[in-house]
Amino acid sequence: MPQQLPLFEDPERERQHDPLFFALQPDEEAASQIAQLVDRFRQSHGLTGVLRPLHVTLCDLIPRETMQKTVDVASKAASSVSAMPFRVALNRVMRLGGRKKSGPDKSPFALVGDDGVTGLAQFRQRLNIALRHADLAKLSAGFTPRLTLLCDNGLPDDQDVPPIIWTVQEFVLARSLAGQTRHEILGRWSLDASAAN
Numbered sequence: 001m002p003q004q005l006p007l008f009e010d011p012e013r014e015r016q017h018d019p020l021f022f023a024l025q026p027d028e029e030a031a032s033q034i035a036q037l038v039d040r041f042r043q044s045h046g047l048t049g050v051l052r053p054l055h056v057t058l059c060d061l062i063p064r065e066t067m068q069k070t071v072d073v074a075s076k077a078a079s080s081v082s083a084m085p086f087r088v089a090l091n092r093v094m095r096l097g098g099r100k101k102s103g104p105d106k107s108p109f110a111l112v113g114d115d116g117v118t119g120l121a122q123f124r125q126r127l128n129i130a131l132r133h134a135d136l137a138k139l140s141a142g143f144t145p146r147l148t149l150l151c152d153n154g155l156p157d158d159q160d161v162p163p164i165i166w167t168v169q170e171f172v173l174a175r176s177l178a179g180q181t182r183h184e185i186l187g188r189w190s191l192d193a194s195a196a197n
Contacts (some may be wrong), residue, residue, distance in 0.1 A: 027169075088167075
Protein backbone atom coordinates (compact mmCIF):
# COMPACT_ATOMS: atom_id res chain seq x y z
CA MET A 1 0.00 0.00 0.00
CA PRO A 2 1.37 3.46 -0.83
CA GLN A 3 2.02 5.91 1.94
CA GLN A 4 -0.13 9.05 1.83
CA LEU A 5 1.73 11.70 -0.15
CA PRO A 6 2.15 15.19 1.29
CA LEU A 7 0.60 18.20 -0.41
CA PHE A 8 2.89 21.03 -1.40
CA GLU A 9 2.16 23.96 0.89
CA ASP A 10 4.81 26.34 -0.50
CA PRO A 11 3.86 27.36 -4.07
CA GLU A 12 7.21 29.04 -4.66
CA ARG A 13 9.04 25.85 -3.67
CA GLU A 14 6.61 23.79 -5.74
CA ARG A 15 7.37 25.75 -8.91
CA GLN A 16 11.11 25.10 -8.75
CA HIS A 17 10.73 21.62 -10.24
CA ASP A 18 13.36 19.97 -8.08
CA PRO A 19 14.30 16.65 -9.71
CA LEU A 20 12.02 13.74 -8.84
CA PHE A 21 13.11 10.11 -9.05
CA PHE A 22 12.30 6.61 -7.86
CA ALA A 23 14.95 4.93 -5.74
CA LEU A 24 15.89 2.10 -3.44
CA GLN A 25 17.33 2.77 0.00
CA PRO A 26 19.57 0.42 1.98
CA ASP A 27 18.14 -0.93 5.20
CA GLU A 28 19.52 0.18 8.56
CA GLU A 29 22.18 -2.54 8.80
CA ALA A 30 23.43 -1.96 5.24
CA ALA A 31 23.47 1.81 5.80
CA SER A 32 25.63 1.28 8.89
CA GLN A 33 28.05 -0.92 6.92
CA ILE A 34 28.24 1.73 4.18
CA ALA A 35 29.05 4.44 6.74
CA GLN A 36 31.83 2.26 8.17
CA LEU A 37 33.20 1.62 4.67
CA VAL A 38 33.28 5.36 3.93
CA ASP A 39 35.05 5.99 7.26
CA ARG A 40 37.74 3.47 6.29
CA PHE A 41 38.30 5.24 2.96
CA ARG A 42 38.37 8.61 4.72
CA GLN A 43 41.14 7.37 7.02
CA SER A 44 43.15 5.55 4.36
CA HIS A 45 42.88 8.16 1.57
CA GLY A 46 42.16 11.44 3.34
CA LEU A 47 38.73 11.86 1.78
CA THR A 48 36.67 14.77 3.07
CA GLY A 49 33.57 14.69 0.85
CA VAL A 50 30.15 14.75 2.51
CA LEU A 51 28.34 11.40 2.65
CA ARG A 52 25.48 11.57 0.15
CA PRO A 53 21.90 10.49 0.88
CA LEU A 54 22.18 6.71 0.50
CA HIS A 55 20.09 5.42 -2.39
CA VAL A 56 20.19 3.69 -5.76
CA THR A 57 18.35 5.75 -8.37
CA LEU A 58 15.97 3.65 -10.45
CA CYS A 59 14.33 6.20 -12.76
CA ASP A 60 14.42 9.97 -13.15
CA LEU A 61 11.06 11.53 -13.98
CA ILE A 62 10.02 13.92 -16.72
CA PRO A 63 8.25 16.80 -14.93
CA ARG A 64 4.64 17.67 -15.72
CA GLU A 65 3.20 21.19 -15.58
CA THR A 66 3.43 21.19 -11.77
CA MET A 67 5.36 19.08 -9.33
CA GLN A 68 2.17 17.91 -7.64
CA LYS A 69 0.86 16.67 -11.00
CA THR A 70 4.13 14.77 -11.56
CA VAL A 71 3.85 13.23 -8.10
CA ASP A 72 0.21 12.24 -8.67
CA VAL A 73 0.88 10.56 -12.02
CA ALA A 74 4.08 8.89 -10.77
CA SER A 75 2.28 7.57 -7.68
CA LYS A 76 -0.43 6.00 -9.80
CA ALA A 77 2.20 4.35 -12.00
CA ALA A 78 4.14 3.08 -8.96
CA SER A 79 1.00 1.56 -7.48
CA SER A 80 0.56 -0.54 -10.62
CA VAL A 81 3.96 -2.24 -10.24
CA SER A 82 3.80 -5.69 -8.67
CA ALA A 83 7.04 -7.36 -7.55
CA MET A 84 8.45 -9.60 -4.86
CA PRO A 85 11.20 -8.48 -2.46
CA PHE A 86 14.68 -9.08 -3.89
CA ARG A 87 18.27 -9.06 -2.73
CA VAL A 88 20.88 -6.45 -3.62
CA ALA A 89 24.61 -7.03 -3.15
CA LEU A 90 27.14 -4.26 -3.82
CA ASN A 91 30.73 -5.50 -3.80
CA ARG A 92 32.92 -2.93 -5.52
CA VAL A 93 33.79 0.76 -5.22
CA MET A 94 34.58 2.82 -8.27
CA ARG A 95 35.34 6.35 -9.34
CA LEU A 96 32.83 7.73 -11.83
CA GLY A 97 33.68 10.14 -14.64
CA GLY A 98 37.38 9.38 -15.06
CA ARG A 99 40.44 10.11 -12.98
CA LYS A 100 40.85 13.61 -11.53
CA LYS A 101 43.87 14.26 -9.32
CA SER A 102 42.78 17.62 -8.01
CA GLY A 103 40.79 20.72 -8.83
CA PRO A 104 37.35 22.12 -8.14
CA ASP A 105 35.45 19.37 -9.99
CA LYS A 106 35.19 16.46 -7.64
CA SER A 107 34.49 12.96 -8.93
CA PRO A 108 31.70 10.77 -7.55
CA PHE A 109 32.74 7.65 -5.66
CA ALA A 110 30.17 4.87 -5.73
CA LEU A 111 29.33 1.32 -4.71
CA VAL A 112 28.40 -1.01 -7.56
CA GLY A 113 27.59 -4.69 -7.85
CA ASP A 114 28.18 -7.58 -10.18
CA ASP A 115 25.67 -10.44 -10.18
CA GLY A 116 24.14 -8.97 -7.01
CA VAL A 117 22.17 -6.35 -8.94
CA THR A 118 20.24 -8.67 -11.28
CA GLY A 119 17.00 -8.41 -9.28
CA LEU A 120 17.40 -4.65 -9.09
CA ALA A 121 17.73 -4.37 -12.87
CA GLN A 122 14.65 -6.56 -13.40
CA PHE A 123 12.59 -4.49 -10.98
CA ARG A 124 13.73 -1.27 -12.63
CA GLN A 125 12.56 -2.62 -15.99
CA ARG A 126 9.07 -3.24 -14.57
CA LEU A 127 8.93 0.22 -13.05
CA ASN A 128 10.21 1.83 -16.27
CA ILE A 129 7.45 0.17 -18.29
CA ALA A 130 4.81 1.64 -15.97
CA LEU A 131 6.45 5.07 -16.19
CA ARG A 132 6.67 4.94 -19.99
CA HIS A 133 2.94 4.26 -20.14
CA ALA A 134 2.46 7.39 -18.02
CA ASP A 135 4.88 9.42 -20.21
CA LEU A 136 7.14 10.04 -17.23
CA ALA A 137 10.23 7.94 -17.96
CA LYS A 138 13.39 9.72 -19.07
CA LEU A 139 15.22 7.86 -21.81
CA SER A 140 18.72 6.73 -20.87
CA ALA A 141 21.44 5.09 -22.94
CA GLY A 142 22.33 2.58 -20.26
CA PHE A 143 21.84 1.76 -16.62
CA THR A 144 24.53 0.82 -14.13
CA PRO A 145 23.04 0.34 -10.66
CA ARG A 146 25.13 2.36 -8.23
CA LEU A 147 24.98 3.93 -4.81
CA THR A 148 26.96 7.17 -4.76
CA LEU A 149 28.89 7.56 -1.51
CA LEU A 150 30.48 11.00 -1.85
CA CYS A 151 32.25 13.33 -4.25
CA ASP A 152 35.92 14.14 -3.71
CA ASN A 153 39.37 14.59 -5.21
CA GLY A 154 42.14 12.01 -4.94
CA LEU A 155 39.83 9.03 -4.95
CA PRO A 156 41.35 5.55 -4.68
CA ASP A 157 41.44 3.10 -7.57
CA ASP A 158 38.42 0.90 -8.24
CA GLN A 159 38.50 -2.13 -5.96
CA ASP A 160 36.48 -4.97 -4.50
CA VAL A 161 35.05 -4.58 -1.00
CA PRO A 162 33.22 -6.97 1.32
CA PRO A 163 29.68 -7.25 -0.11
CA ILE A 164 27.03 -4.99 1.38
CA ILE A 165 23.77 -6.92 1.11
CA TRP A 166 20.17 -6.13 1.91
CA THR A 167 16.73 -7.36 0.89
CA VAL A 168 14.69 -4.68 -0.84
CA GLN A 169 11.24 -4.49 0.75
CA GLU A 170 10.10 -1.16 -0.72
CA PHE A 171 10.88 1.57 -3.22
CA VAL A 172 10.46 5.30 -2.79
CA LEU A 173 9.63 8.45 -4.73
CA ALA A 174 12.15 11.13 -3.78
CA ARG A 175 12.69 14.80 -4.44
CA SER A 176 16.24 16.13 -4.68
CA LEU A 177 16.23 19.53 -3.00
CA ALA A 178 18.11 21.98 -5.23
CA GLY A 179 21.37 23.20 -3.71
CA GLN A 180 21.13 20.83 -0.75
CA THR A 181 22.70 17.45 -0.11
CA ARG A 182 19.45 15.85 0.94
CA HIS A 183 16.30 14.28 -0.41
CA GLU A 184 12.68 14.47 0.63
CA ILE A 185 10.76 11.19 0.46
CA LEU A 186 7.33 11.81 -1.08
CA GLY A 187 6.00 8.25 -1.17
CA ARG A 188 6.80 4.63 -0.35
CA TRP A 189 5.52 1.42 -1.93
CA SER A 190 6.02 -2.00 -0.35
CA LEU A 191 6.98 -5.02 -2.40
CA ASP A 192 4.63 -7.97 -2.04
CA ALA A 193 6.09 -11.35 -1.12
CA SER A 194 3.08 -13.02 -2.75
CA ALA A 195 3.42 -11.16 -6.08
CA ALA A 196 3.68 -13.37 -9.13
CA ASN A 197 6.68 -12.91 -11.40
